[in-house]
Amino acid sequence: xxxxxxxxxxxxxxxxxxxxxxxxxxxxxxxxxxxxxxxxxxxxxxxxxxxxxxxxxxxxxxxxxxxxxxxxxxxxxxxxxxxxxxxxxxxxxxxxxxxxxxxxxxxxxxxxxxxxxxxxxxxxxxxxxxxxxxxxxxxxxxxxxxxxxxxxxxxxxxxxxxxxxxxxxxxxxxxxxxxxxxxxxxxxxxxxxxxxxxxxxxxxxxxxxxxxxxxxxxxxxxxxxxxxxxxxxxxxxxxxxxxxxxxxxxxxxxxxxxxxxxxxxxxxxxxxxxxxxxxxxxxxxxxxxxxxxxxxxxxxxxxxxxxxxxxxxxxxxxxxxxxxxxxxxxxxxxxxxxxxxxxxxxxxxxxxxxxxxxxxxxxxxxxxxxxxxxxxxxxxxxxxxxxxxxxxxxxxxxxxxxxxxxxxxxxxxxxxxxxxxxxxxxxxxxxxxxxxxxxxxxxxxxxxxx
Amino acid sequence: xxxxxxxxxxxxxxxxxxxxxxxxxxxxxxxxxxxxxxxxxxxxxxxxxxxxxxxxxxxxxxxxxxxxxxxxxxxxxxxxxxxxxxxxxxxxxxxxxxxxxxxxxxxxxxxxxxxxxxxxxxxxxxxxxxxxxxxxxxxxxxxxxxxxxxxxxxxxxxxxxxxxxxxxxxxxxxxxxxxxxxxxxxxxxxxxxxxxxxxxxxxxxxxxxxxxxxxxxxxxxxxxxxxxxxxxxxxxxxxxxxxxxxxxxxxxxxxxxxxxxxxxxxxxxxxxxxxxxxxxxxxxxxxxxxxxxxxxxxxxxxxxxxxxxxxxxxxxxxxxxxxxxxxxxxxxxxxxxxxxxxxxxxxxxxxxxxxxxxxxxxxxxxxxxxxxxxxxxxxxxxxxxxxxxxxxxxxxxxxxxxxxxxxxxxxxxxxxxxxxxxxxxxxxxxxxxxxxxxxxxxxxxxxxxxxxxxxxxxxxxxxxxxxxxxxxxxxxxxxxxxxxxxxxxxxxxxxxxxxx
Numbered sequence: 001x002x003x004x005x006x007x008x009x010x011x012x013x014x015x016x017x018x019x020x021x022x023x024x025x026x027x028x029x030x031x032x033x034x035x036x037x038x039x040x041x042x043x044x045x046x047x048x049x050x051x052x053x054x055x056x057x058x059x060x061x062x063x064x065x066x067x068x069x070x071x072x073x074x075x076x077x078x079x080x081x082x083x084x085x086x087x088x089x090x091x092x093x094x095x096x097x098x099x100x101x102x103x104x105x106x107x108x109x110x111x112x113x114x115x116x117x118x119x120x121x122x123x124x125x126x127x128x129x130x131x132x133x134x135x136x137x138x139x140x141x142x143x144x145x146x147x148x149x150x151x152x153x154x155x156x157x158x159x160x161x162x163x164x165x166x167x168x169x170x171x172x173x174x175x176x177x178x179x180x181x182x183x184x185x186x187x188x189x190x191x192x193x194x195x196x197x198x199x200x201x202x203x204x205x206x207x208x209x210x211x212x213x214x215x216x217x218x219x220x221x222x223x224x225x226x227x228x229x230x231x232x233x234x235x236x237x238x239x240x241x242x243x244x245x246x247x248x249x250x251x252x253x254x255x256x257x258x259x260x261x262x263x264x265x266x267x268x269x270x271x272x273x274x275x276x277x278x279x280x281x282x283x284x285x286x287x288x289x290x291x292x293x294x295x296x297x298x299x300x301x302x303x304x305x306x307x308x309x310x311x312x313x314x315x316x317x318x319x320x321x322x323x324x325x326x327x328x329x330x331x332x333x334x335x336x337x338x339x340x341x342x343x344x345x346x347x348x349x350x351x352x353x354x355x356x357x358x359x360x361x362x363x364x365x366x367x368x369x370x371x372x373x374x375x376x377x378x379x380x381x382x383x384x385x386x387x388x389x390x391x392x393x394x395x396x397x398x399x400x401x402x403x404x405x406x407x408x409x410x411x412x413x414x415x416x417x418x419x420x421x422x423x424x425x426x427x428x429x430x431x432x433x434x435x436x437x438x439x440x441x442x443x444x445x446x447x448x449x450x
Numbered sequence: 451x452x453x454x455x456x457x458x459x460x461x462x463x464x465x466x467x468x469x470x471x472x473x474x475x476x477x478x479x480x481x482x483x484x485x486x487x488x489x490x491x492x493x494x495x496x497x498x499x500x501x502x503x504x505x506x507x508x509x510x511x512x513x514x515x516x517x518x519x520x521x522x523x524x525x526x527x528x529x530x531x532x533x534x535x536x537x538x539x540x541x542x543x544x545x546x547x548x549x550x551x552x553x554x555x556x557x558x559x560x561x562x563x564x565x566x567x568x569x570x571x572x573x574x575x576x577x578x579x580x581x582x583x584x585x586x587x588x589x590x591x592x593x594x595x596x597x598x599x600x601x602x603x604x605x606x607x608x609x610x611x612x613x614x615x616x617x618x619x620x621x622x623x624x625x626x627x628x629x630x631x632x633x634x635x636x637x638x639x640x641x642x643x644x645x646x647x648x649x650x651x652x653x654x655x656x657x658x659x660x661x662x663x664x665x666x667x668x669x670x671x672x673x674x675x676x677x678x679x680x681x682x683x684x685x686x687x688x689x690x691x692x693x694x695x696x697x698x699x700x701x702x703x704x705x706x707x708x709x710x711x712x713x714x715x716x717x718x719x720x721x722x723x724x725x726x727x728x729x730x731x732x733x734x735x736x737x738x739x740x741x742x743x744x745x746x747x748x749x750x751x752x753x754x755x756x757x758x759x760x761x762x763x764x765x766x767x768x769x770x771x772x773x774x775x776x777x778x779x780x781x782x783x784x785x786x787x788x789x790x791x792x793x794x795x796x797x798x799x800x801x802x803x804x805x806x807x808x809x810x811x812x813x814x815x816x817x818x819x820x821x822x823x824x825x826x827x828x829x830x831x832x833x834x835x836x837x838x839x840x841x842x843x844x845x846x847x848x849x850x851x852x853x854x855x856x857x858x859x860x861x862x863x864x865x866x867x868x869x870x871x872x873x874x875x876x877x878x879x880x881x882x883x884x885x886x887x888x889x890x891x892x893x894x895x896x897x898x899x900x901x902x903x904x905x906x907x908x909x910x911x912x913x914x915x916x917x918x919x920x921x922x923x924x925x926x927x928x929x930x931x932x933x934x935x936x937x938x939x940x941x942x943x944x945x946x947x948x949x950x
Binding site: 001002004005010012013014015016017018020021022023024025026027028029030031032034037038040041042043044045046047048049050052054056058059060062064066068070071072074075076077078079080081082083084085086087088089090091092093095096097098099101102103105106107109111112113115116118119120121122147148149150152153155156157159160161162210214236237238239240241244253260261262263264265266267278284285286287288289290291292293295296297299301302303304306307308309310311312313314316317318319320321322323324325327330331333334335336337338339340341342343344346347349350353371373387388391396399403404405406421 | 589622635749
């Protein structure tokens with residue numbers, strides 16, 4: 001090739017880089033043959049412990065994934081294609097996105113679903129920004145029962161865009177403890193000098209509780225605000241969907257639809273909305289159309305919202321999204337079917353109740369009294385130490401809430417525990433036994449002194 | 451699909467038959483949901499498709515075969531770096547130790563992944579010539595937002611109110627869209643006549659209000675910005691910072707380190723330069739590298755290496771200067787594992803060779819098209835990893851446009867280049883062959899383009915109505931936008947009680 005270019009050295013191809021700007025050599029390790037590389041990677045993977053009996057959820061959920069899901073995902077036609085810019089040779093990807101949009105629309109009870117976003121946090125931030133564009137207002141309220149990472153990302157996005165974000169506290173005690181403080185919410189919404197664009201509430205909440213979504217939506221709408229529900233899609237098999245309680249936008253993390261936890265991603269941001277908001281939804285949309293001979297076909301559509309057309313006036317800067325994860329979620333939903341999905345949600349609920357009862361029997365009780373699906377917080381004296389000690393006994397005792405939410409005094413010394421269908425009854429029994437032992441050990445004076 | 455016969459598939463909803471399924475999980479106890487208050491329960495089951503395993507697998511296998519992909523053929527999509535995706539990377543990401551690790555797992559049980567992430571940061575620091583890296587952003591545009599928010603925070607910390615971001619007109623649309631998301635104003639600077647940066651134009655716009663310039667280098671025309679040194683000096687003179695869009699990093703590995711040259715921050719698209727698969731439109735990952743000025747503002751949490759060589763994540767609130775979180779958890783770790791595997795495979799010498807070979811391939815292909823005399827090559831000098839060809843003359847003489855040529859390429863079994871981008875070139879085709887294609891493939895692609903250009907004269911109708919052998923013909927895109935059909939409307943399913 002070099003010869004055909006009439007060049008003696010490949011360096012001539014880089015003569016356009018001014019000498020003063022040319023790079024120092026790359027000081028990196030030498031190339032590694034595949035066999036050696038595989039040994040290195042296997043060694044690193046083995047340093048992680050994934051053999052623990054885990055009761056950790058907190059926004060990422062382990063579920064059974066039928067082998068068919070990953071086998072289909074490994075087809076190169078799916079994972080080595082890119083954004084379907086040439087629809088005639090991308091009908092597989094385009095139809096899969098259309099089907100994903102349809103599946104999530106069914107689950108959420110919403111009309112329009114975007115092709116995907118980065119994760120639940122970015123999806124929630126984009127949903128909140130949508131409420132500002134749609135209403136022309138610049139103030140959004142978010143419940144402190146929303147996942148702390150999502151609230152942190154909302155803060156980052158809103159600070160960037162110069163918009164106001166206010167957090168609505170949760171009720172500290174009593175029968176409503178842990179739930180969004182509706183009285184406070186009503187007060188904030190009533191401030192006519194600062195009209196609210198949107199209200200963001202979760203279902204279930206970060207603490208696993210079932211929030212009064214219908215009431216939240218009613219209050220938001222009474223204030224002329226849009227209502228954003230942050231949902232977990234597996235739970236929608238059995239919980240009222242956002243479309244049923246009047247949400248204008250549903251956002252959430254689609255990881256629970258059979259995507260492995262893989263230390264945080266790639267995940268699947270879900271954004272869904274009503275027909276009225278279709279021009280405000282960020283990200284790609286795929287629609288059904290026909291080709292010139294009348295065959296049914298699929299194409300990216302309503303692109304006038306997007307950055308490659310609108311540039312600085314676009315609804316978002318998003319370009320590459322999470323298409324393969326949307327496919328993974330669709331595959332998982334197809335494999336499980338509506339009954340399988342409901343069984344997964346119900347099994348989680350059953351296992352979580354077993355866990356609640358087993359812990360209550362040894363005196364470890366829930367912090368809140370509200371209804372939950374499959375995740376709840378328990379109060380444990382010296383929670384961080386108990387959690388650490390249990391790790392040594394092969395149990396991952398959920399989340400030390402104070403690690404993730406240090407600014408919520410009512411949740412000090414609590415563990416957030418989750419059960420899904422992958423947890424066994426034997427694990428539940430063993431967990432209760434171990435935590436009882438650890439609490440007893442730590443309560444002795446010698447242990448305290450140490 | 452069978453090897454012959456109709457190729458298109460019905461939707462999965464149309465395959466649904468009541469009661470059809472394959473048992474995947476045990477049945478729950480009958481009373482599992484009784485404790486849920488009625489007001490929270492779903493009244494009507496979602497009308498999801500009911501299919502069994504063979505139905506589902508055939509549906510998705512058949513659909514997959516309607517796609518062009520790197521695994522099926524050449525994909526010279528400019529600016530997207532559609533290089534080979536090594537299969538060992540998929541193996542690595544699926545190791546249970548990586549795939550099954552929970553993102554909130556304590557540091558003590560995540561040492562393998564934390565070490566990998568930390569090492570990956572060090573490699574990216576060396577490649578970028580920067581001081582520190584965050585792996586949190588989920589894609590290139592997400593990285594842009596992260597970088598611009600850090601720049602904003604930097605100026606704010608110095609008590610300066612700077613509102614303008616200068617962007618050349620050839621930039622990706624994500625650059626101006628990012629500036630808007632960060633609450634800043636985009637000022638577009640026209641390119642110089644040679645396609646390069648108009649340094650004088652930038653100088654005229656630079657001032658005390660300038661927060662940043664965003665430069666893609668090499669540019670989206672595939673040209674190295676030879677005057678970048680002058681521009682960076684001018685930017686820093688007025689106290690602004692320089693953002694480098696790293697979309698085209700594949701062209702400069704080991705040849706140009708943006709940090710050494712004076713850029714303050716850049717993002718890296720792992721799905722372009724470092725072979726993580728494009729997934730039909732994601733996932734990507736968009737690590738951001740910064741110099742010392744911006745390091746305090748990096749998103750949290752960072753991965754820290756302790757004196758005893760263990761690793762941990764920053765705790766909540768540990769570094770108050772941080773811009774905060776840009777996504778949940780740590781980042782798209784599964785993507786980053788693949789990038790790490792790729793970087794280890796090639797090492798320092800291999801990465802430099804990648805750039806040499808990518809640039810060589812692009813120049814070879816450009817010269818072959820130039821030699822044909824059929825395509826306009828608006829920037830005939832040496833290009834980097836991609837180049838612009840234009841069908842401007844072909845359109846004038848035959849009426850065949852770039853779009854038609856792109857569609858006709860599909861009939862030849864090739865994916866089309868990026869077309870009508872950048873917006874600054876008439877009838878543009880942005881062609882990026884990457885380093886992983888053989889000379890035979892490059893020749894076959896050049897031959898196909900030459901044949902199509904000739905066909906534009908001899909039989910323009912055939913080109914204008916292409917593709918002819920793809921699963922579908924050209925689509926009614928206007929109709930799709932006028933009457934959007936964005937979802938299948940299935941009949942509401944009957945609520946079936948939990949079987950015991």
